[in-house]
Each structure stands twice: as C-alpha cells, then as structure tokens.
Amino acid sequence: MAEQMTFATGDGLLELRGSIEQVIYQNAENGYAVCDLGTEDNDLVTIQGTLPYISEGDGVIVYGRWIHSPKYGRQFAVERYERNLPADANAILRYLSSRAIKGIGPKTAQKIVEQFGEDTFDVIENHPDWLAEIPGISSKKAQEISADFREKSGIRSAMLFFRDYFGAALTVRIYKQWGSSAVDRAKENPYRLCDEIEGIGFEKADAMARKMGLDTGSPARMMSGICYVLRANSAQNGHVCLPEEKLIAASCATLGAEEEACRAALDALLNSGRIKSERWGGTRFLYDRYAYEHELYIAMKLSLLDRVCIPVNAPDVHAFIEKAERASGIAYAANQKKAIYDALVSGVMILTGGPGTGKTTVVRALIDIFESIGYDVALAAPTGRAAKRLSESTAREAKTIHRLLEMEYADNEGRGAGFRRGEDNVLDEGVIIIDEASMVDNALMCALLKAIKPGARVIIIGDADQLPSVGAGNVLRDLIDSMRFSTVCLTEIFRQAQKSLIVTNAHAINRGEMPRIDVKDNDFFFLARSSDRDIALTVADLYKNRLPRAYGALTEGGIQVITPSRRGEAGTDHLNMLLQQSLNPSSPEKREYRHRDTVFREGDRVMQTKNNYDLTWERPNGETGTGVFNGDIGIIERINIAAECMEINFDDRHVVYDLTILDELEHAYAITVHKSQGSEYPFVIIPMYSAPVMLLTRHLLYTAVTRAQHMVILVGREDVIRTMIANHRQSMRYTGLAHRLAAPPHNEN
Numbered sequence: 001m002a003e004q005m006t007f008a009t010g011d012g013l014l015e016l017r018g019s020i021e022q023v024i025y026q027n028a029e030n031g032y033a034v035c036d037l038g039t040e041d042n043d044l045v046t047i048q049g050t051l052p053y054i055s056e057g058d059g060v061i062v063y064g065r066w067i068h069s070p071k072y073g074r075q076f077a078v079e080r081y082e083r084n085l086p087a088d089a090n091a092i093l094r095y096l097s098s099r100a101i102k103g104i105g106p107k108t109a110q111k112i113v114e115q116f117g118e119d120t121f122d123v124i125e126n127h128p129d130w131l132a133e134i135p136g137i138s139s140k141k142a143q144e145i146s147a148d149f150r151e152k153s154g155i156r157s158a159m160l161f162f163r164d165y166f167g168a169a170l171t172v173r174i175y176k177q178w179g180s181s182a183v184d185r186a187k188e189n190p191y192r193l194c195d196e197i198e199g200i201g202f203e204k205a206d207a208m209a210r211k212m213g214l215d216t217g218s219p220a221r222m223m224s225g226i227c228y229v230l231r232a233n234s235a236q237n238g239h240v241c242l243p244e245e246k247l248i249a250a251s252c253a254t255l256g257a258e259e260e261a262c263r264a265a266l267d268a269l270l271n272s273g274r275i276k277s278e279r280w281g282g283t284r285f286l287y288d289r290y291a292y293e294h295e296l297y298i299a300m301k302l303s304l305l306d307r308v309c310i311p312v313n314a315p316d317v318h319a320f321i322e323k324a325e326r327a328s329g330i331a332y333a334a335n336q337k338k339a340i341y342d343a344l345v346s347g348v349m350i351l352t353g354g355p356g357t358g359k360t361t362v363v364r365a366l367i368d369i370f371e372s373i374g375y376d377v378a379l380a381a382p383t384g385r386a387a388k389r390l391s392e393s394t395a396r397e398a399k400t401i402h403r404l405l406e407m408e409y410a411d412n413e414g415r416g417a418g419f420r421r422g423e424d425n426v427l428d429e430g431v432i433i434i435d436e437a438s439m440v441d442n443a444l445m446c447a448l449l450k451a452i453k454p455g456a457r458v459i460i461i462g463d464a465d466q467l468p469s470v471g472a473g474n475v476l477r478d479l480i481d482s483m484r485f486s487t488v489c490l491t492e493i494f495r496q497a498q499k500s501l502i503v504t505n506a507h508a509i510n511r512g513e514m515p516r517i518d519v520k521d522n523d524f525f526f527l528a529r530s531s532d533r534d535i536a537l538t539v540a541d542l543y544k545n546r547l548p549r550a551y552g553a554l555t556e557g558g559i560q561v562i563t564p565s566r567r568g569e570a571g572t573d574h575l576n577m578l579l580q581q582s583l584n585p586s587s588p589e590k591r592e593y594r595h596r597d598t599v600f601r602e603g604d605r606v607m608q609t610k611n612n613y614d615l616t617w618e619r620p621n622g623e624t625g626t627g628v629f630n631g632d633i634g635i636i637e638r639i640n641i642a643a644e645c646m647e648i649n650f651d652d653r654h655v656v657y658d659l660t661i662l663d664e665l666e667h668a669y670a671i672t673v674h675k676s677q678g679s680e681y682p683f684v685i686i687p688m689y690s691a692p693v694m695l696l697t698r699h700l701l702y703t704a705v706t707r708a709q710h711m712v713i714l715v716g717r718e719d720v721i722r723t724m725i726a727n728h729r730q731s732m733r734y735t736g737l738a739h740r741l742a743a744p745p746h747n748e749n
Contacts, residue, residue, distance in 0.1 A: 013063040013079055016045065019091075020058045023098075025644055031172040032644060032660045037062070037076070048644070049078030050169045050660065052159070053152045055100030057091055059084040069641065080163045083156055089117050096120070102148040103141055111136070124149045154180035161186070165208040169660065170199055190214070191224035202228035202254070217257070222265035225255040227274060230288045234472040240295055240442055240735040241278070241285040280739045287736075291472060294446040298475070299740040301449040302348050306485055308454050309347030312373070317344045320372070324365045335490050336362050342486040343459050344369065350437075350479055351461045353490030354510060355706050356503035359461055360393045362490075363433060366459065367394060370431045375457075378429040380404045380448075382439040382469075383631060383678040384651055390435045400629075401434070401444055405451050407613065407627050421451035430456050437462035439678045441471030442737070464489075465510050466703045467677055467731075470630060474733045482741035500524075502712050506705045509698060509725055515705075517714065517721070524705075526714045526721075532569035532689045535716045536578055539570070539685050542713060543669070544582045547683055554710070558682035561670035562704045564695040570687035570716070572670045579669035580604060591639040593646070595662040602639055606648065607668035607675065608632045612661070617653035628655055631675050633668045673704045684708035688716030688724075696724045 018039035024046075025034040031052030037045045037060070047062055054060075064078040086095045096109035101124070104112070111134050116123045123130050128146035132139045155175050161183045162171040174197055175182050185192055190212060194205040202225055209221060229250045233239040242250075244266075251262045266286070269275040276292035278285050287295070312320075321340055325331055332340070339362045343349040353359050370377050379398035381387040391398035404427070406420035421427055432452055434440065437460045440448075452458060460479065468474045480487050493503060501524035505515035517526035527542075529535045539561055548555045561579070565571045584603045586592065592601040600606070608628045615628045634650035644659045657665070686704050701724040705712055714721065 014065060014076075016047070016062050016064075016076060018045075018060065020054060020056050020060060023054060023056055025642070026054070027644075027658055027660070030169060030658060030660055032658060034644065045076055046074075047076045047078050049081075050167070050172060051078060051081060052155050052172045052175075053100075054083070055095060056098035057086050057095035057100070059086065059091075079167060080159075082160060082163070089113055089120075092118070092120050101145055101152070103145045108134075108136065121149070125153065150180065154182070158182045164211065166200070166204065170197075173197060173199060187212075189220050191220050194228060195224060202232075216255075217261060219265060219268060222255060222257065222261060223269050223274070225257075226251045226262065226265055226269060227288065229254055230275070230286065230291075234288065234291060238441075238468060238470075238472050238474070238731070238733045240291050240472050240733070240737070241287040242734055244277075244284040244286055247286050278736055278740075280736055285734065285736060291442065294442045295473075295735070295737050295740065297446050298442065298449060298737060301452070302458070302479075302485070303741070304454060305449075305452065305456065305458055306347035309457055310455065311345035314345065317341050320344070320369045321365075323372075324368055327368065328361075328365065330361060332361070332365070333358065333490075333492055333494075335488055335492065336365075339488040339490070340365055340369070342488060343457065346457070346486045348458050348460070348485040350476070350485055350487040351459065351490070352464045352476070352480065352487070354463055354465065354493075354503075355506050356493045356498070356500065357490035358492070358494055359490060363390075363435070363459075363461065364394055366431075366433070367396060370457075375431045376429040377431040377433060378404060378427060379433050379435070381435040381678065382444065383436070383629070384653075385633075385679040386436040386439070388651070389680055398435075401440070401448055402627055402629070403625065405447060407625075419447055419451065422447070423450050425451070426453040427451050427456070431459065432456060433459045433461065435461045436678045437476045438464060438466045439469050440475050441469040442473030442475060442735075443471060445473070445475050463706070465699065466706065467674060467699055468733060470674060470677070473737070474735055475737065478735055478737035479741070481738040484741040502705065502708050505712075506702060509702045509705060512698065512725055512728065514722065514725060517718070523708075523711045525712070526718070527716075528718065529716050535570045535687050535689050536575060538715050539575060539670075539687055540578050540582050542685055542715070543579060551683070555683060558710075559685065560676070560679075560681035560683070560707070561685045561687070562673055562676045562707060563670055563687045563689075563691075564673060564700055564704075565691040566672060568689060568691060570689035571691065572666075572672055575670035575687075576667035580667060583669065591641065593639050593641065593659060593662075595659070598662075598666070600636060600639065600646065600662065600665070602636050604636045605668045606634055606636060606665045607671060608634075608650075608664060609666055610664050612664060615655050615657070617650065617655045619652050619654070625653075628653075631678070633671075633679075673700050676707045677703065680707055680709050682708075682710045683713075684711070685713045685715060688714050688718075688720040690717075690720070693723075693727070694729075696720065697727045697729050698725050699728075699730060700724065 016039060018037045020035050021038045022036040023033060031050045033051040033054050034048040035054060037047045039045055060081050060083050062078045062081040064076055067075055067077045069075055086092045093109055093113045096104050097106040099105060113120055115134060124146055128142045131137050131142035158171055158175045177197060178185055190209040191205050193200045194202045229247060233242055248259060248262050252259055270277060274289055276287040276289055321337055336358055339351050343366050351359060351362060367377050379390055379396055380401045381390050381398060382401055384400055387398045387400045408418055408420055462476045464477050464480055479485060501516060501519060501522040505524050508515050527538060529538050543559050547559055561575060563570060563572055566573050584601055590602040592599050609630060611629045613627045616626050618624045632650050634648040636646055637649050638647040646657050648655050648657055684707050
C-alpha cells in the first residue's frame with residue numbers, strides 16, 4: 001500500500017479524510033469502534049478509537065496518530081473526529097442500508113431514497129409524517145426513525161462543539177447524560193459540566209469557560225469552585241464537611257479570588273440549598289447537599305431503629321445464652337455475653353475488637369439464637385472477600401452490601417447506580433449483621449439503612465482501630481464516639497489466638513509497643529534489609545521462590561504484598577513491574593496489551609481502582625450481576641485484541657472489559673494498605689522502607705498486619721517499624737455524625 005498522505009494539525013495530531021467502508025467492531029456503550037476507512041487517495045486504512053454512532057458510508061475527518069499493533073499491523077488511533085452526512089442519493093442509500101438508523105434496513109432504505117432522493121435526511125429529521133406514506137412504515141415507526149436520527153445528529157453536534165475542549169470519550173459521556181441539550185447546557189453554563197458529569201473536574205470546565213470568554217469573577221464560576229472544593233475534599237480526604245474558614249481559604253486558592261467574593265458566593269449557595277451548614281462546638285461546618293442528607297438520614301434512621309425495636313425479655317436472654325453455650329461447647333467470656341445480651345435487647349448494637357478477641361464466636365451465637373426464635377438473619381460486608389470470609393466463618397450465606405441491596409445500573413432518572421432495595425422495597429430480614437464496618441462510608445450506610453424496615457435489629461461489627469473507609473465518612477468510629485448506642489469492645493485475646501504472633505503482635509502494635517520480631521518458628525517474621533533495592537529484591541524472591549518452596553500449594557493465589565505507598569523502589573508501582581517480570585514474564589503463549597505505560601498480560605493479577613456499576617459479570621453456575629468495585633482483585637484470563645476486550649476472573653465472577661476503560665485497572669501483585677482493607681490473605685509480605693512519613697503510621701501498620709491469616713513477613717528496616725509504631729497520627733476526618741447523634745445541632749438551614 002502506498003504511503004498514506006496525512007496533514008499535521010496545530011496540536012500535533014495527524015489528519016485523514018475519507019469515508020467509512022466497514023465497521024469491524026463497535027461498542028454502543030462507550031462509542032469505541034474499529035473501522036476500515038477509504039481515504040481520499042483510495043487507500044484503505046484501519047482506524048480505531050472513540051467514534052460514537054459511526055456507520056458505513058459516513059464521510060469523516062479523523063485526527064490522531066499512527067500506531068503499530070504486533071498482531072494487526074499499522075493502525076490509525078483516532079483522538080477526535082468530524083463526521084459529515086452523505087450528500088448524494090447513492091451515498092445516502094448506502095448509509096441507511098447499513099442500519100445506521102434504528103428501524104431502517106436495506107429494503108426500507110431503498111424505498112425511502114427512491115421517494116425522497118437527496119432530501120431524505122431533511123424529511124427524516126423535520127417531516128417524519130411523510131415517511132408514513134411509504135408502505136410498511138406506520139406513523140409510530142416514522143416517529144421512532146426520526147427520533148433515532150435526531151439523536152445521532154445530536155451526538156454529531158456535540159462532537160463538533162466539544163472537540164476543542166474534551167476527548168471523544170468524555171463527549172460521549174456528556175451526551176449520554178444530557179442528550180440533545182448537551183451543547184445548549186454547556187454554552188449556558190460550562191461549570192455545570194463539573195457539577196453533573198463524572199470525570200470532568202473544575203479545572204477542565206474552567207479551561208473551557210475561559211476559552212469561551214466567560215468572566216473569571218462570574219457567580220457561576222465562584223459557586224462551582226466552592227462546590228468543587230467540598231467534593232474534592234470528600235473524594236480525596238474522606239471529609240463529609242469542612243469548617244467554614246478552611247473552605248473559604250481553599251476556595252480562594254483554587255479560584256484565585258478574594259475572600260469577599262468567595263463569601264458572597266458561599267452565601268448564594270447556602271440560600272439556594274446547594275450547600276448546607278451546621279454549627280458544632282461553636283464552629284460552622286459546610287456540607288455538600290447530598291453529603292448532608294446522607295449524614296442526617298443515618299442519624300435519624302439509626303435512632304429510629306434503636307427506639308422502636310421490641311427487646312427480647314431479659315430472663316429469656318440469659319436462657320438463650322446458656323443454651324448457646326451448651327450447643328457450642330464454649331463458655332463465653334463476660335464481654336461476649338454482654339454483646340449477645342445487648343444485641344437481643346437493643347435495636348442497634350456495635351461490636352468492636354481486634355483479632356483473636358472472639359467477634360466471630362459472638363456472631364455465630366447470635367445467628368443461632370435469632371434463628372431459634374424465628375428471625376431471618378441477613379449477613380453482609382462491604383467487599384466480596386469480606387463477605388466470603390464471613391460466610392466461611394458462620395456457615396451461612398453472606399453477601400456484599402451492594403448485592404444485599406440488589407444493586408442495578410439505573411437510578412430514578414435512568415442513569416447511574418441505584419438499588420432495588422430501599423424505603424419502598426425494604427429487606428425482609430428482621431436482623432441485619434454488618435461485618436468489617438470500618439470500611440462502610442456514609443453513602444453506603446445511608447443506602448443500607450433506607451432498606452432496613454423499622455422494628456428490625458442492626459448489629460454493626462468492625463475493628464475501630466483499622467483505617468477508615470475509602471469513601472467519605474468515619475461511620476464506625478463516629479457511632480462509637482457518639483455513645484448513643486450499645487457498644488461492646490472485646491479486648492481479651494483467647495488462648496488459641498495467643499499462640500499466634502500475628503494476633504499478639506497486632507495488639508502490641510495497637511498499644512504502641514514494639515512487636516516480637518526475633519522469633520523464628522511462628523507466623524510472624526522479620527527479614528532485615530537496609531536498602532530499598534534489597535527490600536524489593538527480597539520481596540520478589542519470597543513471592544516467587546522461598547514461600548512456594550516452603551509451603552507449596554498453600555501459596556497458590558494466597559500471597560499478597562501490602563506496602564505503605566505507591567512510590568519508591570518498594571512501593572506498589574515499582575514492585576508490580578518487578579513482580580510481573582518475575583512471576584508472569586512475556587511469552588509467545590500469552591497475549592498482552594500496552595495501555596499507556598502499563599503492559600497487561602494474560603495471567604496478570606489486577607485490581608479494579610474505582611467503583612464501576614456498569615460492568616456485568618457471570619459466574620460458572622449462570623448467576624449474573626452488575627458492578628465491579630474499588631479494591632476487587634482478579635486474574636486476566638484472556639486478551640482479545642480483535643474484539644478490543646479482555647476477560648478477567650474476579651473470584652469466579654467473569655467480567656469482560658473493554659480496552660478503553662483500562663484506566664480503571666492496575667496490577668495487584670503489590671497493593672497499598674488502603675486497598676487491602678476488608679480482605680485477608682494467607683501470606684502477607686510488608687516492605688518496611690523509607691516511604692513518606694505521613695504514611696508511616698501505627699494504624700497503617702496495624703491494618704496491614706491484620707490482613708494476614710497464616711503468616712506475616714516484614715522485610716526491611718527495624719527503624720521504620722519503630723517509626724510507624726511511634727507515629728500515632730490519625731487522619732482527621734471532618735464529620736458531624738457523632739455530634740449529631742450525641743446532641744441536636746444548631747441548625748442554620
């Protein structure tokens with residue numbers, strides 16, 4: 001093939017012109033497509049990229065770069081494109097015959113073009129009733145054809161308008177949410193983009209507004225910037241609200257504005273209800289409206305559940321406890337009995353404690369007692385791994401909270417994630433037991449409580465000394481600190497657990513004491529290494545050679561490296577590259593795909609890094625569902641370059657990933673401590689290296705150690721262990737839940 005003539009644009013992209021000869025692959029959800037393009041100088045080129053609603057016969061101008069696929073050769077990667085509808089009758093016929101418009105096939109296309117010729121598109125868009133004159137097209141079908149044509153015209157307009165501001169993938173997302181009004185809404189107020197469209201931050205919307213010539217002091221910009229600061233602090237730091245002075249200072253810095261202007265914008269937001277305020281301890285706190293509603297509902301519903309639940313009679317409780325002891329052959333400790341008692345006489349009970357303190361024993365007893373008196377019990381946890389562990393320890397089915405609530409990909413307006421279970425469709429069970437509650441954020445707790453019927457009992461279990469949830473809030477700690485509900489803290493380490501150095505060292509770390517690292521024949525080991533390079537090499541050797549050689553099949557899929565930070569030679573970024581090279585090297589038998597700077601290979605261990613409610617999965621038994629969540633770990637089983645997808649197995653949930661969403665995946669041979677929450681692994685390796693001081697905390701080390709079931713190996717420097725234990729710094733999270741439960745706020749709304 002002759003060298004294709006291309007033209008460079010101002011932004012460095014190359015330009016090709018031609019018409020679409022064949023659509024090889026197309027994803028209707030995200031607009032990704034692979035096509036053959038017939039160019040103006042009669043070459044045939046394969047193009048790929050986000051090309052929404054592209055159809056055979058389309059005349060296009062595409063902008064992008066040449067790439068080389070090892071399997072498919074030279075291709076043109078499209079970053080943006082322009083499309084023109086066919087102009088002559090033959091081209092129109094070809095376009096419609098390709099089924100580009102819903103309801104029109106080749107035969108119908110022939111009839112339409114024969115009757116209307118070059119005016120066909122004008123008739124379809126503006127005079128759909130004329131289509132009904134053609135035999136086989138009813139008035140209803142004519143209107144449906146016109147609606148589909150206008151929708152595709154709308155995306156064309158959107159692509160043309162947004163091409164100077166966003167990539168094609170973001171434009172598709174905007175159009176899917178706003179439809180044909182997308183361009184008008186953006187012109188009216190570009191800051192609505194960052195308020196309403198996921199993936200568009202304030203900076204992108206602000207850059208667009210500046211290009212459009214909007215005043216940097218406009219009220220729309222000021223208000224949007226303040227809302228952005230609240231949302232960013234929620235997403236990045238877990239804050240539910242911010243003190244007024246901190247919000248004003250951060251907003252002034254973000255907007256480059258004077259304090260007076262920010263305060264005026266804040267007053268407007270408060271008056272409109274987009275921001276809410278409360279006073280706690282003399283300080284005024286500002287909330288995003290939705291965060292405020294979540295917190296308010298949690299406090300209200302928990303108080304209601306605790307108030308209206310009918311308690312079991314005290315004499316009966318003691319009899320039930322004695323019966324449970326006889327059935328299990330276990331004499332419960334005093335605090336375990338108190339936990340069982342409080343759960344039976346209270347609507348809300350909180351059970352907390354570290355490893356080896358008997359939380360599972362209490363849960364088993366409660367299940368047996370409640371079932372014996374006719375209650376249905378629901379068991380749930382925030383993650384799939386935590387739910388699986390709860391199920392194994394209780395011999396009962398446990399679900400993720402999302403599955404318990406029957407998550408579906410649609411809210412009341414037909415977009416986003418929602419739950420079938422809620423206030424209008426409550427759960428049937430009279431007892432709800434939630435494990436690993438330290439991981440539950442405000443939004444998920446609110447959704448769960450909406451689905452619990454008044455009169456039901458809620459038992460909340462977790463380790464309050466672990467790291468808080470990734471999402472906004474600090475629910476478990478707030479509930480304990482409020483002292484509003486019955487709370488039992490188990491502290492006694494039982495005899496069997498005392499034999500484990502994992503358990504005893506975890507408690508020592510939590511107390512601020514140095515763990516035993518000199519024992520050679522237990523389940524907790526320390527390997528001293530001085531340099532970060534030696535630490536990383538030792539971690540790789542343990543993973544690939546020493547642990548499998550010593551423990552055989554027990555290590556298959558059961559080794560997890562958990563490290564404080566992403567950065568540095570012993571951080572996740574470098575360790576994942578090192579471990580991939582060692583454990584899953586390149587091979588002719590394994591397909592691979594490069595995405596940006598990352599090579600994904602069949603057999604790789606990978607993690608989902610954000611909640612994706614749109615992904616569907618299927619189990620081998622035929623069960624299906626939706627949603628893959630932040631922290632889920634799976635194995636790449638198959639990469640299909642031709643179909644632009646890969647198949648990943650997440651604990652027997654098989655998911656097909658489009659290659660355009662690989663930004664949501666990263667390798668998971670090594671993960672951060674934050675990503676390990678709620679999971680347990682047979683063997684845990686923890687690098688002790690010179691990570692940023694803010695990450696070297698006691699809570700982080702405690703959380704990492706308590707992820708191990710059979711063995712912990714610390715690799716690195718003893719002084720880092722001592723630094724972490726001495727650093728009792730806890731991340732400050734601004735929330736009002738504890739205050740709200742302990743005493744009514746001074747409400748200013």
